[in-house]
Amino acid sequence: MGEVGGGVCSGHDDWRAQRLICSIRQPGASHEKFVDFAMFPVRDADGVVAQIGTIALEINEQYKAEQESRDAETPLRSFLDHAPIAMSMSHLDGRMLVFNQTAATYYDSTANGLLDGDQEGIYGAWPEHKTRIIPAVREILANKTSRVIETRAWSQHDMRFVEVLLSLFPILDSRGDVSLIGSVVVDITSLRDAQREVQKTYEALHQSEKLAALGQLLAGVSHELNNPLAAVIGQTSLLAEDLEGSAHAERVSKIQRAADRCARIVQSFLAMARQKAPEYQSVRMNDLVRQALELTEYQSRAESSRPAYCRQRSRHSAREKGTDL
Numbered sequence: 001m002g003e004v005g006g007g008v009c010s011g012h013d014d015w016r017a018q019r020l021i022c023s024i025r026q027p028g029a030s031h032e033k034f035v036d037f038a039m040f041p042v043r044d045a046d047g048v049v050a051q052i053g054t055i056a057l058e059i060n061e062q063y064k065a066e067q068e069s070r071d072a073e074t075p076l077r078s079f080l081d082h083a084p085i086a087m088s089m090s091h092l093d094g095r096m097l098v099f100n101q102t103a104a105t106y107y108d109s110t111a112n113g114l115l116d117g118d119q120e121g122i123y124g125a126w127p128e129h130k131t132r133i134i135p136a137v138r139e140i141l142a143n144k145t146s147r148v149i150e151t152r153a154w155s156q157h158d159m160r161f162v163e164v165l166l167s168l169f170p171i172l173d174s175r176g177d178v179s180l181i182g183s184v185v186v187d188i189t190s191l192r193d194a195q196r197e198v199q200k201t202y203e204a205l206h207q208s209e210k211l212a213a214l215g216q217l218l219a220g221v222s223h224e225l226n227n228p229l230a231a232v233i234g235q236t237s238l239l240a241e242d243l244e245g246s247a248h249a250e251r252v253s254k255i256q257r258a259a260d261r262c263a264r265i266v267q268s269f270l271a272m273a274r275q276k277a278p279e280y281q282s283v284r285m286n287d288l289v290r291q292a293l294e295l296t297e298y299q300s301r302a303e304s305s306r307p308a309y310c311r312q313r314s315r316h317s318a319r320e321k322g323t324d325l
Contacts, residue, residue, distance in 0.1 A: 016041065021063070034063040086185035089171065092141065097180060105157045106164070106185050126153050127161070136168055141178055144170050153185065162189040215272065222269040229266060234261045261294065268295060 017040040025032040036059045042051040080087060086103035126133060128151045136147040142196045146169035155162045164185050171180035236256040243249050268291055293300075 021059070034059050077096075084181050085187075086183075088183050090183065091180065092178070103183075103185065105155055106153045120316065121192050125309060128152065137181060140168055140170050140181065144172070146170070149321070150188070151180055155187070162187050164188060218269050218272075219274075222266045225262070225266050226270070229263045233263060264291070265294060 012177070017038070019038050020038070023032045023034050036057045038055045038057075039211050040053050041194060042053045044050040080100035083100055083102060086100065086106050088096055088099035112199040128149075132151060136149055139145065146167065149166045149168070151164060151166055152161045153164045153166075154160075165188055167184040167186075169182045170178040171182050173179040233256070236252055236259055240249065240256060241250045241280045242283055245251055251259060
């Protein structure tokens with residue numbers, strides 16, 4: 001116990017009660033003493049401050065214990081505040097007991113709000129707090145087990161919802177009962193974004209591989225069709241010469257036009273399947289457009305939207321030789 005002293009002294013009318021802790025070292029003493037001073041006004045019968053009363057209490061042991069407690073708490077507080085992830089401890093009703101600055105960014109509340117708020121108020125900004133977080137807390141209280149939840153939280157730092165891993169675990173007292181709930185929040189938005197990009201890349205690569213396999217198959221089919229088509233075209237040309245002017249000439253002409261169209265499509269497929277370095281040269285745009293339309297003609301007919309196109313001849317000789325559209 002500390003020593004208690006007291007006394008009075010004259011003062012002013014504007015004195016109010018004050019308290020301060022001072023360190024005192026007496027001459028020749030090896031250690032200083034810590035004293036808790038309480039000063040208060042003493043008024044006369046008219047309510048005027050006549051004297052100032054003081055009470056001095058030696059608090060060496062208490063002050064040293066408080067100082068040791070603060071010294072022990074400082075590393076823990078520094079550890080929490082500098083941790084790159086959110087960490088907190090809360091009472092069973094949801095009121096925060098300890099939390100670091102990173103944790104405060106995930107709760108749409110002030111520091112006082114976190115210390116005084118309940119589960120509904122603290123987790124209110126989390127979209128899944130009613131469906132997943134509150135049931136998880138109840139399960140922890142019932143079974144004394146930990147839970148890890150992947151959910152979304154509002155980040156005041158980023159001003160948007162982020163994807164997080166919320167780890168909830170029980171903190172037991174000396175009797176083995178759950179007295180507090182610990183939580184750790186890890187932002188996994190960047191990880192999930194990277195995983196989605198990898199998945200997109202994998203799907204694009206898979207599609208590219210399928211297209212490459214389809215191209216090889218198409219090249220083989222085109223080669224197989226090319227020889228029979230050449231025979232059909234040759235025979236229809238001979239047949240057209242033999243039946244020229246007869247009633248069957250028009251039918252042979254239709255066969256020849258269909259065979260020529262098939263041959264052009266097969267050649268287009270072979271050109272697409274052929275792997276070679278690109279060449280830059282002058283082309284007739286009309287021919288390119290016509291070839292593209294021939295390749296998509298079946299799809300256009302299936303969609304009942306076959307495009308109509310016309311060929312326009314240029315009056316200028318330069319365009320006659322080059323690229324007329």
